[in-house]
Amino acid sequence: MILKTKTPQNAQSAQAIAGQQQEQNVAFFLRRAYKDHPQVLVINDFKFRFNDEVAQIDHLIVYSYGFVLIESKSIRGHVKVNQQGEWTRSLSTYQGKTDKWQGMASPIKQVELQQALLHQLLKHNSGEILEKMFGLNQGFGGRCWHHLCAVSSDAIIDRKSMPKAVSDKLIKSEFLVEKLNKVMNLKGKYLRLAYLADTRPFFNQEELESIGSFLIKQHIAPKTAATETSKVATSETTVPLATTPLTSTPIVMASVAITEPAQQEEADKSQIIQIVLRCKHCGESTNYTPMYGKFGYYIHCKQCTKNTPMKQACPQCSSKNTRVQKQQEIYTLNCQECGCGQRVV
Template identity: 25%
Template sequence: MIIKQAHNRERDIEELNTLLALPYIDSDTKDKISREIRNIQSGMKGEKEAAYHMNFQWTESKNWMVIHDLRLEYNGHVAQIDHLLLNRFMEIYVCESKRFGEGIAINEHGEFSAFYKGKSYGIPSPIEQNNHHIKLLQRLFDSDNIELPIRLGVKMKPKLISLILIANSARISRPKNEKRIEGLDRIIKNEQIVKRINRDIDNENIFSMVRSVSKIISPETLQSFAESLAALHKPLEMNWRARFGINEPIEPTPVKAEHVDPVQPQDEIQPQADVQDNAPNAAPTRLFCASCKKTVSSKVAHFCWSNKARFQGRVYCYNCQRSIKKPAD
């Protein structure tokens, strides 16, 4: 059963594309924004592929609960967990989803590298990253922040199991001493997740099986526990302007010149048309937001005017632009 779907990141991508279109940001900032967009899109593809295999297998199941995209905060620490798989034996598979277009490589020291255009570059260990998530979950379950199932008067703490999920199209280069590196066998491709879980079950010894059976809970209790865990989700609202240090350019406030009537000979008074011709030398008109009346720059105004279909010919400051949706294609 699916308890929680993944968060839709399209709004973030739309906001980043809006920042990318600003005429006053430098090329370095544009490169950083473009890279962030690519990272979000790549992450979405990886998580979507993993979610497809999970949803296909367990959507109709009452013995397994699936939680996608869970962000937890506890005692000042944060864990952004891609997927959780919960079963009636109080086992929770904590899944970290990674999408590396050209694959990953692990050396004999357990150090990870990814590839871009054929060249390798070092990356943080996804094993350690997932261990961080598991540790936070353990602390959460040790606290009173979530109600655990109780059997015979004893709280039943879940068993947490790590899985690192890699895109099906990516290659995984493992070292020869793979068995000596802890956690390396938990790195699999998305399409292998069901086989990996079945193998875990087959590898349990008789004592583990007895212990698992003694912890079994009803489907209703499992669903209630999963829903309580999903309710702890704390969505992150990104301030992308602050992230990239983007501020609207400040232009000097025009000072209205004091009007002085020219002194002219009575017989040489110039016609009114000539006075109007001098209008370009007068103080420029103040540009302001049609919604909040905040002063905006000419560049922001031109951006709004060039997007007439969206802003209906009006001028809005950046903050107010965010509340106006793009017209449907």
């Protein structure tokens, strides 16, 4: 599933434009491969802050066994890495021979720093993200962590003198999905039956949803020109529209009302659309139990004993491209088109 697409940027320089194109190419391959995969969550262009440090991950994959971070690099010439892990790239070629080279920062070291900060963020918030097991808080220990560097498909990679550890992580864009499938080693659609022989600890579907919801809320959205203009033109402090979905609880409803949240912890958390839940069979709106099954989240009515799916069209824009997410005991219907979040009460 694609939780976040590539954020458009106003690139000016040729290098920035090439870099943005490379990220879009990688995002395209990831979308084609995993947009309908329930066990793979993709977050493109993810920027977050933790412990006074900021990191930006080009592509983050959360899957049943762990995490994969992908750094995109636009390298159209030759690229070499020596035994000390130092990178060089070609600048020009004359009559088939490369005559100018330039050192460059190691994208592998860069993504390793991003991975370390992400691990700290998740570990610090594990009690909020993961459900308890046998009364104890779970952590992220034992989960699989991988990182890769995806370079332009027309790059020329000199693998003869390159350390194997680096070569294994350096992938051309068109081979990225093949490499990811080997790294993730997913067994099938149904976890319990397929993973009996696998000793790796895995996240169940609810935990995956919770992790994805938590990370999306951590994303630092870029400031746009329209936002800056609005701040200058307004003399009083205004509350902008929320840039990320806000968690709550969704389902089939009878009436819709706009309400203010009980407490606004931050100025950028605006109004939440709250939907009154009702059983579609008998109309009961209070005596039900939220549950999860083969086809997703639903409510089980205790009055008529029938089920009602949580997934529905967005009451804001009527789009059917919606997803239900759960964080602890809170459910949210998130629209992939208009970006709003609906709390069901």
